[in-house]
Amino acid sequence: MKISKKYYLGLDVGGTSFVAGIVDESYNIIAKEGISAKIGNTVDELVYNMADVSKKAIQKAGLSIDNISSWGICMPSNINPKTNLLVHANCFGWKNIPIYDYLKKHIPLPIYIANDANGATYGEILAGSASQYSTALMLTLGTGVGGGIIIDNKIYAGADNMGAELGHTKLMYDGALCTCGQKGCLEAYCSATALIRAANEAVRKEPSSLILSLAKNNENNINGEIICRAAIDGDPVAIKLLDDYTSYLAAGISSLVVIFRPEVIMLGGGIAHAGDLILKPVNQKLRIYTHAGDEIGVPPVICASLGNDAGIIGAAFLEKIM
Known part of the structure; x- marks a missing residue:
């Protein structure tokens, strides 16, 4: 069955948990999946978990990767736009990580990353108390x-x-x-x-x-x-x-x-x-x-x-x- 609506994959990364959701064009979360993150895991392990919970959210929504426009990620971090390096993520102890290279190994979608607080503020202005x-x-x-x-x-x-x-x-x-x-x-x-x-x-x-x-x-x-x-x-x-x-x-x-x-x-x-x-x-x-x-x-x-x-x-x- 052909799906004409566009859907977006959003991942909210916290110090102790990752929550992924599939969001439609009207800002409704139609499916959500969460997983606990263990501090101290390697970059490979944590990125695998980020991708895994995101894939499960897609499956839960009854969709495939082909139905998803992009993979957006909000996490407690700073990304250098010139180098695309994750410069600092204090909760994981990460510094100068080529995060996009790690992520692209798992999900073949355009990837966008923002600081978690900035992303949450953007969410509120799209669909929350600041929508006006x-x-x-x-x-x-x-x-x-x-x-x-x-x-x-x-x-x-x-x-x-x-x-x-x-x-x-x-x-x-x-x-x-x-x-x-x-x-x-x-x-x-x-x-x-x-x-x-x-x-x-x-x-x-x-x-x-x-x-x-x-x-x-x-x-x-x-x-x-x-x-x-x-x-x-x-x-x-x-x-x-x-x-x-x-x-x-x-x-x-x-x-x-x-x-x-x-x-x-x-x-x-x-x-x-x-x-x-x-x-x-x-x-x-x-x-x-x-x-x-x-x-x-x-x-x-x-x-x-x-x-x-x-x-x-x-x-x-x-x-x-x-």
């Missing part, structure tokens, strides 16, 4: 802080394709140590990891905090959800933690606003699930912290809507912009 805009930023607030920039419906990553590392913009000179080795990065203050670290320090000083009670008196159980629940219930320690957190976040976003003036800013990741508990104070503080915020105005800060599917959709349609 053409210029947007996104921050993903998870274990770290990822970031993506879309300008005029295209990914912006700088002249050398190594930019848009929004989590590593400087928030504070000589501040808290970041996982990247620098000090004072936005990630060191606005990741879920940073919030939990601050909560651990706070409950040691105030052990009567509801946070510790909700965590069953075990600091290791403290997470963003518990902190937010304690704040909703009126715990002063949790309220102070979120006040500080949203202040840091609004201050970081304010710098991005004055540089890029996007139409909208999206928040993704686990912390964003708190909704208005985070969004309301960030939007209020952003107007105060941003240069000429009252006169010029500031873009709205909203929640991303696609979750993990954003990376699949963004990856699938990379051929349209690369």
